[in-house]
Amino acid sequence: MIRRQNLAVALLVCITCSVAAAQTPAPDLTGLWKAKRRFGPDARGPLLIERTGAGYTADMMGFTIPVGVKDGEFSFDLPNREGSFRGKPQNGGGGESGGAIRGLWFQAPLGELGPAVPVTLLRSGPNRWIGQVAPLDDEQTFYLLVSRRPDGSLAAVLRNLERDYGGLLGVRGLIRTGNAVSLVGGRPSQTGDTVLINGSYDSAQQVITLNFPYRGGNYDFRRDDDQSDFYPRGKHPARYVYRVPPALDDGLPTASVDGVGIDRAAVERVVQQIVDMSMDSINAPQVHALLIARRGKLVLEEYFHGEHRNKLHNERSASKSVTATIIGAAMLAGAPLRLSSPVYEVMNGGTLPPGLDPRKRAMTLEHLMTMSSGYFCDDSNDNAPGNENGMWEQEAEADFYKFTLKLPMAFTPGDTAIYCSINPNLALGMIGRATGESPYSLFDRLVATPMGITHYVWPVDRARNPYGGGGLGFFARDFLKFGQLMLDGGTWHGRRILSREFIARETSTLARINGQRDYGLLWWPQDIAYQNRKVHGFAALGNGGQIVMVFPELELVVATNGGSYGSRGWRYIGGDLIEKILSAVR
Secondary structure, eight states: HHHHHHHHHHHHHHHHHHHHHSSSSOOOOOEEEEEEEOOOOOEEEEEEEEEEEEEEEETTTTTTEEEEEEEEEEEOGGGGOOEEEEEEEESSGGGGOOOOEEEEEESSSSSSSEEEEEEEEEEETTEEEEEEOOOOOOOEEEEEEEEEOOTTTTEEEEEOOOOOOOHHHHHEEEEEETTTEEEEOOOOOOOOOOOEEEEEOOOOOOEEEEEETTTTEEEEEEEOOOOOOOSSSSOOOOOOOOOOOOTTTSSSOOGGGGGTTTHHHHHHHHHHHHHOOOOSSSSSOEEEEEEEEETTEEEEEEETOOOOOOOEEEGGGGGHHHHHHHHHHHHHHOOOOOOOOOOOOOHHSSSSTTOOOHHHHOOBBHHHTTTOOOBBBOTTTTTTTHHHHHHHOOOSSSSSHHHHHHHBSSSSSTBBOOOTTHHHHHHHHHHHHHSSSHHHHHIIIIIITTTTTEEEEBBBOOOBBBSSSSOEEEOOHHHHHHHHHHHTTTEETEESSSSHHHHHTTSOOOOEEEOOOOOOOOSEEEEEEEETTEEEEEEEEETTEEEEEEEEEEEEEEHHHHHHHHTHHHHHHHHHHHHHHHHBOO
C-alpha cells in the first residue's frame, strides 16, 4: 500500500514538473550579441640592439639573442618561433657611422604565413639602437543580431568586422532545439536554408556559444548594448555636425569644405545617411571610413563601426595600385626595368631560360600589370591553377614568385585580360629582382618615407616575400595619400616620386578585364555621373569598399574603407556613396 502511495506521489510530481516545464517560456534570444577573441601575437614591446664585444646582441621580452650581420643587414629570431627581425642601418654602415635601423618585424616564423610590420630603431648611443615592436593584432569580432519573424521563427544577421564571415556564409536564421542552436542560411542563389554553424545556449550564464572552424573554434556571445560598434555610431546616434579635420604632422593640410567649394549641408546629409543606416540585413553597407580631399586639402575625415584614425585597415586589392606606385617609383629612381622588360629574363637574372614556352618568352611587365599575362589564372575560378586562394592554401611551394613562374599558360600574353592577383605579385617580384633590393626596402625608401607613411603592414608568403596582390594595411589618411600623389602628377610636397608619363600610362584604358571593365596599370579608369554628365576618374579598388578615387578635373580625392567583403554592401560604397559626394562638389 505504501509503495503504491509513493508511486502515485512520484507520478504526480513528474506530471507537475512536466506541466511546469511546458509552461516555462523558452529563453528569448532576440537582440544583439557580441563575441571577440584575440589570437596574438604576444611578442611585442621595446627592442634594443647593441654591440657587445666583437658582435651584436638584441634584447627583447627578457631575452638576449645574438644578432647576425650579413651584407649590412641585422637579423635575429626570438626563441619559440615567436617572431624575427630583419633591418639595415640607414645613412651608412653599422657602428659609429650608422643612423637609425629601419627594418621589418615578421610575426610568423620562416615557412609559415604571417604579416610583417615596419620597425624603426633610433640611435641611443654609440653602437646602440632602441625602438618598439608593435605587431598587428590577430583579432576576430562577431556580432549576432537575432529578431523574430511574423511566423515566430528567428531571423539572424551574423556580422564579422574583420572578414565579413557572416556574409560569406550567407547566415539568415537561427534555430534553437533545447540547448542546441544552429545558424542556417546559404548563398543567395541557394533555395532553402541549410545548417551552417552549430553551437549551444547556456541559459544560466546567458551565453550563446558558436563554433567557427575556420576562424579559431568556439566563440562565446554575450548581449551587447545600444552603443555597440555593430551600428555605425550606436543604435540611437546624435545628429551629425560637420567638423574640420585636425591638422597633424603627416603631410596632409586641412581645410573646411566651404573653403574648397563643397556644399557643407550636402556633406552632412551624406554622413548622416551613413550614421542612420539600418544594420538589420547582411547586405547593409559597412562603411568604416570616409575621407575627402580637394585642392590638396583634407576636408572630411569620418570613421564608423569603431574604426579610428590610428587603426590600420586591410586595403585588400586596392593594394595592387600601391604595387604600381612602388614599380613606378623604382623606375624613376633608375631601376633597370621597363614596362617592356621580359618577365622570365628579369626573374632569371638577365637571360631567358632554355626551352621556355614561346608565350612565356613574350610575357612582359606590362602584361602582368594589365592582367593580360596569359597565365591559366582567374581569382573567380577555383579550378584555375593560378587562383589566388589556391596559391595561399597550398604548401608545396613557399615562394609565390616561383609558384607563378611554373604555372601553365592559357592565352597569348596581351590577348585576354582576366582578373588574377598573381600578376601584380610577380610584377613586384620583378622590381626586386631587377634592382637587387627588397621590395620592402624600395617601398620604404622611395614611397613611404618621403610621403610620411610610418605605420603599415605587409602580407608575406612562406618565403617572406612581400605580397603585391593585396592585403596591405594602412591608416586611412595614408591610404588617401596615394590618390593625392596621383592627382599632383606624381609629386609629394615638391618631391617627384612618379613620372607624369608613368601616371598617364597607369590611368589609361589598356585592357578590358574579363571583357567588361576598363583597366590600366593596376588602376581602374572609370566615368562617374556628375551634374547631368560624366566626369572622368580612376580608382584603386579593393573588396569590401577599400577605394581611393581620383577626379583630376575636380581636383578631388575620395578615400573609403569598408567591411562588406562577403556581401553586396560594397556596391553602395563604390556607387551611390561616391555619386552623392560628387553631387556636393561645386
